Amino acid sequence: MSNLSSLSQLIHALSKAEKRSFSQYAALQQRGKSYLSLYEIIRKGKSADIERDFMLANPDSDFVSTVQYLRTLLIKTLLTLRNEQADEELLLNGILEIKLLFRKGLIDDAFKLITKYKALARKAEKFDYCMLLEKMELQHQNWHQFDGIPDEGQLVKLQSHLRRNIQYELNLADHSALFELLYFRYLQNGNVLSDKDKDHLNDLVVTEMNLSGNQRFESFDLNRNHLLFQSVYFMMTGDHRSSLRTYYELDKLFGQYAHLWQDEPIVYINHIRGILNNLFNTQQVSEMDYFTGKLRVLSQKNPQLIIDQVICVAELKKSLMLRQFEKGIILIEKEFAQLFSHTDLLVASDKAELSLFAGLIYFHSKQYRKSAVLLRKIIYLEPTKNNWLWKMIKWLNLLVHIELNDYDYLQNETGSVERLLKKQSIYYPTDKALMHYVKRLPLCMNRKAKVSLAKECLTHIESPEKNRYEIQFLNTMNIQFWLSHKLTTK
Structure with a gap:
């Protein structure tokens, strides 16, 4: 991401209070105000060429250095404005303070702070910080001849605490690795094709069951990873209702431990995204409003473009499922117009998802x-x-060019799509039926032949209720609705 893109994303993520505070802070600075001009151009979001508009207003300024200065100043301001630091920030600053005290010879004060921050780390379930603090404590006790440890039993206890935290982190790493591998397979391959393909997931499933069945530790992160693994597994095997039930369990967990994730809202945003995806696949779109409402509340304190993207995609899915296409166009061109004008600030997959729907x-x-x-x-x-x-x-893209009667494009692109599906092993029965339709369509010389081809294709495509492995594709693309329309269109 370029410095300008990074700066734009940062400005659009500012809350109203942060924007107001930055303006007040900037007014006190002695430097020339060209960077404020750049800030306003980006904040308003109406410029098609930011650099050109900035140079027209500030011909004597250097654009690149102004971008860098404004970005640095914004980050500095945001760090200064934080009245209440998150637990992790307190721990990071605490470790720096402890190191400083040790360097200056304030040994007793440093050990007192270690005790204080170990208690905070345990309360916040930041066991990796517990590990760092205990390691630091043991090192400095050794270097200062164990002056603060009354007996050998206390030393052994401290060592055992360190080993336990190391073992916990290894256990968490194993759980995280299993979920990450499963989720990666899901993104790469989508749902499994059959019960036989389902067996290919057994290596991960058995390992996860063994880990969960022999659990030595209890924490929010471990429970979350276990439920996430289950929910993604159910999605991959087409059991979206079970996946949804698991996500509801996960939602309760997030509610109980809100203080542990509120400073990293992306974790919760992705959780809500999973619920919305399952509600769509189980055709329970009436339930979506409750969860998009949660995101709207979250966006008041954390105005991030990703929240708007998740809400917008959910609303577009709802419009598709209910066939309220005019409402969907209003969402795109009015309610979320600003989001669509800043899609370059989204990561590739989020941008692609938004464009698809x-x-x-x-x-x-x-x-x-x-x-x-x-x-x-x-x-x-x-x-x-x-x-x-x-x-x-x-x-x-192929279906759009069918409707545009662009058969030259279809001839070139069809082979490309077929090679892609075969190469990536995501060639489903519905894909084969559609590929047959697309290849044969240019050969149909009259409406009767086209209707006959559409009927033939429909006979090979099952409804989402009967084909659980392709439910996501069928619900999203609405292929049956489109082909059925072909039977009646003159």
Whole structure:
């Protein structure tokens, strides 16, 4: 990400209070105010070329150095404004203070602070910091001839605490690794194709069951990883209702331990994203408003573009499921217009997801050109790691060009899509039926032949209720609705 993109994302993530405080802070600075001009250009979000507009207003200023200065000043201001530091920040600052005291020879004060921050680390379940503090304590007790340890029993106790925290971190690392591997497979391959393919996940499932069944420790992070593993496993095997139940358990856990994640809201945002995804796949869209409402509340204190992206995608999914396409267009062009003007600040997968569902709204509204423009911006970028998402984008792009009667493009792109599906092992029965349709369509010389081809394709595509392994693809693309429409369109 360029410095300008980083700066833009930082400015758009500021809360109203932070923007007000920054303006007051900047007014006290003696430096020339060209950086404030840049700040206002980015904050208003109306500039098509930020550098050009800045240089027109400030011809004697250097754009690159102003970007760097403004970014540095913003970060400095935000750090200064934090009235209440998070537990992790307190621990980091505490460790620096302890090191300083040891260097200056204030040994007793340093050991008192170690005791204080160990208690905080245990309360906040930051056992990695407990480990660091205990290691520091043992080192300095050794270097100062164990002056603060009354007997051997106390030393052995301190050593055992350190070993236990090391063992906990290893246990947490094992749990995290299993979830990360499973989630990576999900992003790469999507749902399994059959019960036989389901067995290929057994290596991770058995290991996770052994870890959970022989649990020596209890913490928010361990419980969260266990439930996340289960929920993703159920999603991969097409059991979205079980995945949803697991996510509800996870939601209770997040509610009980809100103080442990409130300073890292991305953890909770991704959790809500998982719930919304399962509600969509189980066609319970009426329940979505409750969880998008939680995100709206969260965005008041943490105005992040990713929150707007998750809310917008959920609302677009709801419009697709209810076939309220006009409402979806209002969301894109009015309610979330600012989000769509700043998609370059999103990570590739979030940008692709947003473009997919906006493209689907335009597609089903028969605004094919608008859908094509959105998809073109994504298609020619580097593919995202989420192969499942990338596949749907490629398919939608083909369907759009069918509606645009661009058969020359179809001929070139169809082979590319087929090679992609085979190479990445995500060639599902519905993909094969659609590929047959796309290949045969240019050969159909009249409406009767096209209707016959659409009927043939429909017979090979099961409903989402019957085909659990493709439920996400079928609900998202709404292929049956589109093909059924082909039977009646003249």
